[in-house]
Amino acid sequence: MKNIRNFCIIAHIDHGKSTLADRLLEYTKTIAEKDLQDQVLDNMDLERERGITIKSHAIQMEYVYQGxxxxxxxxxxxxxVDFSYEVSRSxxxxxxALLIVDASQGIQAQTISNLYMAIEHDLEIIPVVNKVDLDSARPDEVEDQIVELLGCKREEIIRASGKTGQGVEEILAAxxxxxxxxKGDVDAPLQCLIFDSVFNSFRGIIAYFKICNGRIRTxxxxxxxxxGKEYEADEIGVLKLDMVPRDELLAGDVGYIISGIKTSREVKxxxxxxxxxxxxxxxxxxxxEVKPMVFAGVYPIETEDFENLRSSLEKLQLNDASLTFQPESSAALGFGFRCGFLGLLHMEIVQERLDxxxxxxxxxxxxxxxxxxxDKKGGMIEVHNPSGLPDPTLIDHIEEPYIRASVITATDYIGPIxxxxxxxxxxxxxxxxxxGNRVEIIYDMPLGEIVIDFYDKLKSISKGYASFDYHIHDFRESKLVKLDILLxxxxxxxxxxxxxxxxxxTFGRRMCEKxxxxxxxxxxxIAIQAAIGAKIIARETIKPVRKDVTAKCYGGDISRKRKLLEKQKKGKKRMKQIGSVEVPQKAFLAVLKLD
Known part of the structure; x- marks a missing residue:
């Protein structure tokens, strides 16, 4: 056991974690030359396209050091920040933990929040300044920031480059x-912690675990x-690039177990x-337990797909434990689920993965x-959906969640931020x-205000330099109203x-225009109206498409034309009574990006 090391890589988004992980795998010869590619561990198409890591990935390496x-x-x-639950489990x-900081960007908000998480768990932190080969790199300045943040010695910081492989051997030695x-006792009763699971359509559910005490055999x-469920360990093994079966795993090992589990509810x-x-x-x-920040309804386009959607969400939840959902129904969209996400990017990724x-x-x-x-009797209910709001006459007051937000930026952008x-x-x-010229601004803000487009705006006004991190702070009383859209x-x-x-x-008016x-x-x-209770605050009208019914009438008496027009008018009136308005999916998405 003394020759096992378990470590993770933490950093702000885009500071080069996955590239550095590639180099570590290459130097330890875990991956054959033919399998080498950028971001080896990011095995989801989505991760490759967007260049971000969505899931934590575990892999075992072997390295010979001093014989x-x-x-x-x-x-x-x-x-x-939307996937910080993955980080906490890792x-x-x-x-x-390897704390990686980009030599050109310096310390950013998520670096600090992940670092505090690691310190709380008493992890040994190894600071690494990455991307030192770039022309814009400022390794000395960044080292000053790390020394100030961690209180470590300057010589403990390793300079590295994921691209060229500089410093990789130093990292392995460190x-x-x-x-x-x-720590753990091989002879004690077995204790394994499940930190992730995946669904495989042939083998059932595969759970990934770390053995804290004891040993497990096939x-x-x-x-x-x-x-409380009992199983037989059909296959156990370690995680290389593929799964490698073993007969026995001991305390300190990280591995997987396949025991023919069929339903996702049995693995937590x-x-x-x-x-x-x-x-x-x-x-x-x-x-x-994970606390979702953003709630949205997810509905199948075809109503008969409801059960398929349920099983898809259950399988996705296995692989993404921060997704929560419960059934709900809507007058406009039929049956669906109320899903809780950690943020807007998380919501977008879940939608993409379902597709x-x-x-x-x-x-x-x-x-x-x-x-x-x-309510006025002093009772309290949690409302995730405006349609679940009680009658306004019964409400005493509403409290909304506030977050403590930390924005780290260059001093040039303080004003606009x-x-x-x-x-x-x-x-x-x-x-x-x-x-130097970096400043941390801490704000208390209502979560409801940032859920829609705050992050995108922050990125654009700071030219991509500001970084943002937040956590739920408390609930505060606010004057909130329910805004309805009527068609x-x-x-x-x-x-x-x-x-x-x-x-x-203003929000109602913009929504109607959109x-x-x-x-x-x-x-x-079609009349589009925005209303608060019974009071209409904005209106737009979509003009009807008309067919020229008088085209075939030429010459003769005007009453012939009038008769046709009257007939059309009656038809339009009847159509308005029974015709329903289809709202396209684009409309739901456009409300998110109103500006």
Whole structure:
């Protein structure tokens, strides 16, 4: 066990984690020359296209150092704030972390938030300045920032380049020397922590685990503590680029187990595996339950696909434990699910994965956050969806979630960023200079204001330099109203939103204008209205498409034409009564990008 090292790589998005992981795999000869490609561990098409890591990936390397053979278990983690739950699970399965900072960008918000997460779990931090081969690299400045943040010695920081391979051997040596081997007792009862799982259509559900105590052999009878289910370990093994079966795994190892589990409810990430004969006395502390930030309805385009959508979401949830969902129905869209996501990028990725991996065409409604609604008798309910709001006469007050947001930027952009935050009802908490011309601004802001387009705007006004990170802070009382969109007098519940009183009129007006562009013209007039309760605050009208019924009439008396026009008028009136307005998917998405 003393020759095992478990470590993960943490950094802000786009600081070169996956590229550096490629070099580590190359130097330890884990991957044959023919399999080498950029971002080897990012095995999802989506990850390659977007150049981001969405899932944590575990892989085992072997490395000979000073004549001894070491086993290194590496977990490459995502850098985007929406996938921070993946990072927290990876950190729980490790004893050390490589903290990677881009030599041209310096420390950014997600670097700090991931670092604090690692420090809380008592991980040994190895700081690495990456991309030192770039012309724009400022390694000395960045080292100053790291020394200030970590309080480490300057000589402990390794300079490296994922592209050229500089410093990779130093990193491997540092992992072996500085990271402690896993603690655990091989002879104690078996305790394994499940940190991830995937669905395989041939073999059922495959769970990835780290053994904290004890040993496990192929064919052992095992029990999952949280669900209480019992299985036989058909196959166990370690994770190389593919799965490599082994007969026995000991404490400290990271591996996988296949036991013919069919339903996704039987595997929980954070659960403990133990033997049936000699069970462990207590389960391992798993991970805290994930708190979704953004809620949106996901509905199948064809109503009969509802059950398929349910099984697709269950399989996706296995692989992405931060996705939560529960059934709901909507008057406009039929049956679907209310899904909770960690952020807007997460929502977009889930939608893409449903389409690619499960062939599901879905409509996603306007994202909302959860509110606490207090009635006049002092009772409280949580509302995730504006349609679930009680009657306004019964509501005493509504509390909305506030976040503590940290924005790190160059001093040139302080002005526009402050204007943006104040426009989103933000309150400045403090502002402090990190080093040179970099400043951290901390704001308290309503989560509902940032869920739609805050991140995109922040990126564009800071030319991509500001980085953003947030966590839920508390709930505060706010003056919120429910804004309904009516089409020909009928409310479309999928477009209704809860918004602040001051923004309601402009938001309603902009929504009506946008829908007028997007809804196709019908043979009857369509009125689009925005309403708060019974009060209409904005209206747009889509003109009808007309057929020229008098074309065949020429000459003769005017009453012939009049008769045809009257007949058409009656038909239009009847059509308006029974005709329904189809709202295209583009309209739901456009509301998110109103500006």
């Amino acid at each position: 001894e053979k070491y086993i290194l278990n590496l977990i490459d983690t995502p850098g985007h 950190i729980a399965a490790c004893e050390g 992992i072996i020397e500085r990271v402690e081997p896993p 064919g052992d009878k095992v029990k999952f503590v949280a669900t 990430v954070g659960d403990t595996i133990t033997h049936i004969d000699h069970p462990c006395s207590a389960a391992i502390d798993g991970f805290e 690619r991996e499960f062939n599901m065409d879905v409509i996603t409604t306007v994202p909302n956050v959860s509110y606490k609604v207090y 402050m204007t943006l935050c104040l426009g989103k009802r933000g309150e400045l908490v403090k502002q402090e200079y990190i080093s 020909n007098g009928e409310s479309v519940d999928a477009l209704s939103t809860l918004t602040h009183v001051d923004n309601a009129v 829908l007028k562009e997007l809804i196709p013209r019908q043979q009857f007039e």
